[in-house]
Each structure stands twice: as structure tokens, then as C-alpha cells.
Amino acid sequence: MSERRLQILEAATRTIARSGVRGLRVEEIAAAAGVSTGLIYYHFGGRAELLRRTLDFIGERAERCTAPDPETVRTAGPRAQLEEMLLRELQGTPELVENSTAWGEFQSSAVFDPGLREQLREATRQWTDDVADLVREAQAAGTADRNVPAADAAERLTALVEGLSTRWLSGSVPLERARELLRGGIERELGPAAETD
Numbered sequence: 554m555s556e557r558r559l560q561i562l563e564a565a566t567r568t569i570a571r572s573g574v575r576g577l578r579v580e581e582i583a584a585a586a587g588v589s590t591g592l593i594y595y596h597f598g599g600r601a602e603l604l605r606r607t608l609d610f611i612g613e614r615a616e617r618c619t620a621p622d623p624e625t626v627r628t629a630g631p632r633a634q635l636e637e638m639l640l641r642e643l644q645g646t647p648e649l650v651e652n653s654t655a656w657g658e659f660q661s662s663a664v665f666d667p668g669l670r671e672q673l674r675e676a677t678r679q680w681t682d683d684v685a686d687l688v689r690e691a692q693a694a695g696t697a698d699r700n701v702p703a704a705d706a707a708e709r710l711t712a713l714v715e716g717l718s719t720r721w722l723s724g725s726v727p728l729e730r731a732r733e734l735l736r737g738g739i740e741r742e743l744g745p746a747a748e749t750d
Contacts (some may be wrong), residue, residue, distance in 0.1 A: 561586045562610040565603060565721050570654035574604065574662035574669070605672060608659055611652050611674050615642075617648050631690035631699055632746060636739055638687070642714045643721060643732050653718050662717075681707045691743060698744035706742045713738045 554562075564586035569577065579600050585591040597603040621634045631638075642653070663669040685707035692696035697706075713735060721731040726740040740746070 555596075557588065557592065561593055561596060561603075562607055565607040566611055566655045567651055569607065569658050570651045573658045574621060575665070577604075581604065588641060601668065604669065607655075608669070608672055608676065611655055611659070612679075614648065614652050615656070618644070618646070618652065630694050630696055631687045632694070632743065632744070635684065635687040635691060635743075639684070639714055639735060639739065640732055643718060643728060643735060645728055650653075650722065654722055657715075657719055657722070661702070677711070681711050684711055688743065696746055701742060702742075710738065710742055 563584065565582045568585045568662065569581050571683050577600070579590050579593050582603065583593050586593075593603060597606060621629075621637040621641075625634055626702050642649075656733070659669060659673060663673045681704070685703045688697055688701075688703040688706050691698045692701075717726065717731040717735055720726040721728050726734070
């Protein structure tokens with residue numbers, strides 16, 4: 554990705570996190586990125602494509618920010634990887650706060666925009682599938698309850714992360730309490746971590 558496209562997508566994410574999607578104008582993003590509106594149209598063709606690419610960018614950045622530490626992947630089992638990945642969704646870093654806030658704004662706007670709804674559905678499905686794969690691996694390793702359907706556990710865990718993230722970002726729950734609740738939710742879904750990962 555070119556440096557200019559990255560600059561525009563970062564500005565779009567920042568602007569959406571602060572102001573939302575509905576009523577967002579390309580001119581606002583151009584001003585935030587320090588570029589002309591013509592350059593945005595050149596790279597993205599228009600508002601709809603810019604929003605679509607911004608949502609993709611948010612998903613890619615989330616994957617990068619929440620990926621388990623390489624040492625965890627190398628030495629720990631799938632349950633530890635899953636826990637670390639989900640807990641990394643609740644970090645106070647400016648990049649992740651901005652990302653999570655923008656994701657929430659896209660979700661709110663999707664209520665009124667079927668085009669966004671479909672893209673969000675697909676992004677959520679991909680995330681849930683990734684979590685379900687790790688749940689299955691943990692079940693195969695004997696560190697998660699085999700009687701719980703992996704897809705159902707993944708759906709509940711990703712929904713829990715989104716709900717706790719919203720509460721934390723809005724100031725309803727302190728970050729450490731949100732992380733504590735998530736750890737409890739993981740244990741309820743997967744069962745106690747009886748064996749060491």
C-alpha cells in the first residue's frame with residue numbers, strides 16, 4: 554500500500570472514531586489527512602469505496618494489534634493463544650482505542666446502511682471463524698471443553714469482547730475490570746484450564 558493511501562486510511566479511521574460514519578464528508582477526511590479531496594477520489598473513487606477500504610484497514614490493523622506474541626505461538630498451546638488474542642482486543646494503546654471506536658461507529662451506521670451491514674457481517678464472520686479454529690485446536694489439545702460447539706463459543710466470545718470494549722471505551726467499566734470479565738467469560742466458555750497449555 555502506498556504511503557498516501559495509508560495516510561488517508563489512517564485519517565479516515567481517526568475521523569470516523571471521533572465523528573462517526575453518518576454524515577461523514579470526504580472533505581473532512583482530506584483535511585485530516587492533509588491532502589486534497591481530488592487525491593482521495595483518485596485513490597478511492599468516492600466515499601463508498603473509501604468507507605469500504607477503511608473498514609478493511611481497521612480489520613487488518615486489528616489483526617496486527619491483537620496477534621499473539623510469536624513466543625506464545627511458539628511455546629504455548631492454542632488456548633493460551635486464544636486468550637492472549639482476545640485480551641489484546643482490550644488494550645489502552647491509542648491505535649487500538651481508535652480502531653475499536655471506529656469499528657463501533659461502523660456497527661452503529663450499519664443499522665441504516667445495508668452496504669456496510671454486509672461488509673461488517675463478513676468481517677465478523679472471519680473473526681469468529683478464526684476464534685472457532687483456535688477453540689477447536691484447544692479442544693483437540695484437551696484444554697477446552699469438547700462438548701461446547703466451537704462455533705457457538707467463538708460467537709459468544711467475540712460478542713463478549715465487543716460488548717466489553719464498548720463499555721470500557723465509554724467509561725462504564727475500567728479496563729482491568731473488562732479484562733477480568735473477559736478472562737471469566739473465556740473460562741466459562743472453554744471450561745477451566747486444567748492442563749497446562
